[in-house]
Amino acid sequence: MWEISLDALDASKSSHVLRIERRVVTSAVCLKSAKPPKPERRYVSIPIATLDPTYCHELDLYQQFGEQEDHRLFRGRDFPLSDDDLEKLRARGVTRLFIRAGEQRAYQSYLRENLSNFVEDESLPATQRFQILNQVTQDCLQETFERGDVSETVEASRDMGRHTVNLMNRTDLVAQDVFSMIKHDFHTFTHSANVCSYSVLLAKGLGIVAPAQLEEIATGALLHDVGKTGIPYELLTKPGGLSDDERELIRSHPTVGFARLCRREKLTWGQLMMVYQHHERMDGKGYPVGVKGDEIHPWGQLCAIVDVFDALTSDRPYHRGQHITEVLSYLERESGRGLDSEMVKCWTSIMSRNC
Amino acid sequence: MLDVNHVPELLAAIPRQLELPPPLRDFLQKRGPMTTVANELRRFPRFYYPVSARMSSEQTLPALPRDIGHSVVLTKDLSRTGIAILHTEQFYPGEVLKLWLPCGEKQLLVVRCKQTAEACFEAAGFFV
Numbered sequence: 001m002w003e004i005s006l007d008a009l010d011a012s013k014s015s016h017v018l019r020i021e022r023r024v025v026t027s028a029v030c031l032k033s034a035k036p037p038k039p040e041r042r043y044v045s046i047p048i049a050t051l052d053p054t055y056c057h058e059l060d061l062y063q064q065f066g067e068q069e070d071h072r073l074f075r076g077r078d079f080p081l082s083d084d085d086l087e088k089l090r091a092r093g094v095t096r097l098f099i100r101a102g103e104q105r106a107y108q109s110y111l112r113e114n115l116s117n118f119v120e121d122e123s124l125p126a127t128q129r130f131q132i133l134n135q136v137t138q139d140c141l142q143e144t145f146e147r148g149d150v151s152e153t154v155e156a157s158r159d160m161g162r163h164t165v166n167l168m169n170r171t172d173l174v175a176q177d178v179f180s181m182i183k184h185d186f187h188t189f190t191h192s193a194n195v196c197s198y199s200v201l202l203a204k205g206l207g208i209v210a211p212a213q214l215e216e217i218a219t220g221a222l223l224h225d226v227g228k229t230g231i232p233y234e235l236l237t238k239p240g241g242l243s244d245d246e247r248e249l250i251r252s253h254p255t256v257g258f259a260r261l262c263r264r265e266k267l268t269w270g271q272l273m274m275v276y277q278h279h280e281r282m283d284g285k286g287y288p289v290g291v292k293g294d295e296i297h298p299w300g301q302l303c304a305i306v307d308v309f310d311a312l313t314s315d316r317p318y319h320r321g322q323h324i325t326e327v328l329s330y331l332e333r334e335s336g337r338g339l340d341s342e343m344v345k346c347w348t349s350i351m352s353r354n355c
Numbered sequence: 356m357l358d359v360n361h362v363p364e365l366l367a368a369i370p371r372q373l374e375l376p377p378p379l380r381d382f383l384q385k386r387g388p389m390t391t392v393a394n395e396l397r398r399f400p401r402f403y404y405p406v407s408a409r410m411s412s413e414q415t416l417p418a419l420p421r422d423i424g425h426s427v428v429l430t431k432d433l434s435r436t437g438i439a440i441l442h443t444e445q446f447y448p449g450e451v452l453k454l455w456l457p458c459g460e461k462q463l464l465v466v467r468c469k470q471t472a473e474a475c476f477e478a479a480g481f482f483v
Contacts, residue, residue: 245394255448255467262416262449269418276447289445290470 042101043071048089049124050132051097053081055114058106062098071098108143111136112159119167126171131181133163134193141189141222145229150260153226154219154267161196161218165211168200175201175350184314184321188228188236191310196221198306199274205346206302217299220271224278224303227257237317254279255288273297278304281338301340305331305347308339328352373429373443376472382431389432397434404433406457410440413462414451423452430456431477438463439479445470446478 043062051061057080062071074097075081089097099107111132118124118132137160144153167173178201182194199221200214208214228236231253235246242250258276261267276288277300284292286304296304312330315321322330328348335344385403408430412423423444431439438454438461446452446465454461466480 259448259466262418262447265417267418272416272418284470289468289476291445295445 043069043098044101044104044107045096045098046107047128047132047135048086048095048097049128050111050118050135051081051086052114052117053083053086056081056110058110059099059103062100063094064098104139105143108136108139112140112156115159115163119163120170126167126173127177127181129167129171130173130177130197133160133167134182134197136160137164137193137196137222138183138187138189141192142187145189145226148229150226150264154223154261154264157219157222158215158266160193161220161222162215164196164218165200165214168197168204169211169214175353179313179324179351188225191314192222192225194310194314195224195303195306198310199302201350202302202306202343202347205350206343216268216271217274217302220267220274220299221303221306223257223261223267223271224274224307225253225257226260226275227253227255230256239317251279251287270297270299273300274303276300278307280304282340283337285338301343305339305343308334309347309351324351373441374472374474375429375441376475379431379441379471379475379477399435401432401434404430404438406430408440408457409455410442411453412450413453416447416449419447428454430454437466437479437481439477441471441475441477443474443476445476451483452480 043064045064058077060076061074061081063074064071075085115133115136119129121129140156140160141153144156178197182197183190196218199217203214203217208217228250231249235242235250238246254276258272261275262272274297277286277291277296280286280289280291280296280300281304282293282296282301284290309327309331312327313321313324328351331339331344332348335341382403383405385405387403389401389403391397391400406429407427409425410423410428411425412421415421426442426444428440428442431441433439438456440452440454440463446468448465448467450465452463452465454463462483464480464483465478468476468478471477
């Protein structure tokens with residue numbers, strides 16, 4: 001065989017011999033790299049509850065066997081999934097199938113197109129529908145945030161906001177369901193999806209019942225951190241302390257987000273204020289402007305509370321997520337100082353009643 | 356450029372409601388280039404520029420159609436590309452203001468705004 005280890009070379013060999021041996025190793029490397037690259041073997045799990053045989057015929061579906069990464073084709077484009085297959089999978093207790101990572105975009109567009117079927121499917125439990133919606137919302141936000149297309153982000157947020165309100169209005173989802181089903185990690189789009197669900201809960205708790213208004217709040221919440229898309233991911237997840245410049249950059253995200261969205265005809269002032277004012281505080285110690293009290297739009301105040309709540313209950317690279325009771329105590333301490341006392345009272349009552 | 360002797364005139368021109376906090380009062384006496392920092396990202400130096408100027412709103416935001424009308428602002432500092440102004444009203448990023456400065460008419464695209472006192476907002480932006 002061509003492979004010769006350099007470690008095996010005797011140090012006493014002449015430089016001439018060493019040169020020859022090195023050349024042999026180089027040839028071996030060249031021969032190795034001449035092989036064709038391995039095909040994409042990464043798989044992404046998807047809940048079978050999101051699969052509708054009528055519409056998902058464009059996807060190759062795989063099943064996982066054993067603990068190892070052993071995925072075998074279950075149904076392909078030429079032999080699509082049937083209702084019967086789904087029944088059998090459910091009977092065997094299989095809840096997830098897999099798709100190739102490269103097909104994720106096709107899956108997401110399939111989900112977006114058929115989301116209302118799932119959200120309105122009364123045969124599925126409300127919690128499962130919420131889980132699907134939450135997953136789709138995160139995927140959509142990730143895709144549009146990463147693509148940097150503001151128009152598409154606004155459109156996707158409006159879609160997702162409408163579905164969220166629709167689901168939360170039609171079903172008996174309580175705060176406990178919402179809290180237990182959302183992810184507690186640090187991605188901006190996960191956080192935005194969480195803040196959206198929490199905002200709708202708080203808005204309903206405050207007596208807002210008009211679906212149109214709830215949808216506006218949900219959309220505003222999904223967009224509240226859109227200004228973070230321009231900030232490097234490494235900085236957003238930096239575990240250590242921040243320099244003044246870094247802090248300044250992170251603190252610019254409400255202004256950047258507002259500037260990106262302020263010319264959109266379809267967004268209301270309240271929604272824009274959720275983006276611009278969610279870091280303002282009632283005592284004037286917030287940013288970017290430092291306004292206080294009534295100068296902060298009510299939706300900005302609402303967004304501030306659920307934003308802090310999600311930030312503190314979720315795991316971040318720079319802190320571990322705190323227990324819900326600790327976070328509620330913190331909010332109560334901030335009540336009347338940085339955060340609106342009535343809204344904090346409403347939020348703690350919603351959360352402590354159900355969680 | 357106005358010199359220090361014009362400070363009383365400046366103070367008289369400031370809108371009555373505009374409340375200048377003490378640190379900002381000092382800048383009325385200052386002239387020349389502003390000090391910079393080691394990692395300054397601005398391309399052009401800024402100069403102290405305490406003058407009063409007439410202002411009107413040129414373009415508002417679709418979600419906040421408002422008529423600011425004509426009013427007087429106190430300018431703070433100036434560079435080749437932008438200016439900072441002080442006013443009793445809050446301005447929002449994206450709004451365009453028209454300024455009648457001693458050096459001519461300028462349109463200002465507001466980029467940021469900060470409240471420095473109860474009735475004093477410092478807005479800054481680029482000339483467009």
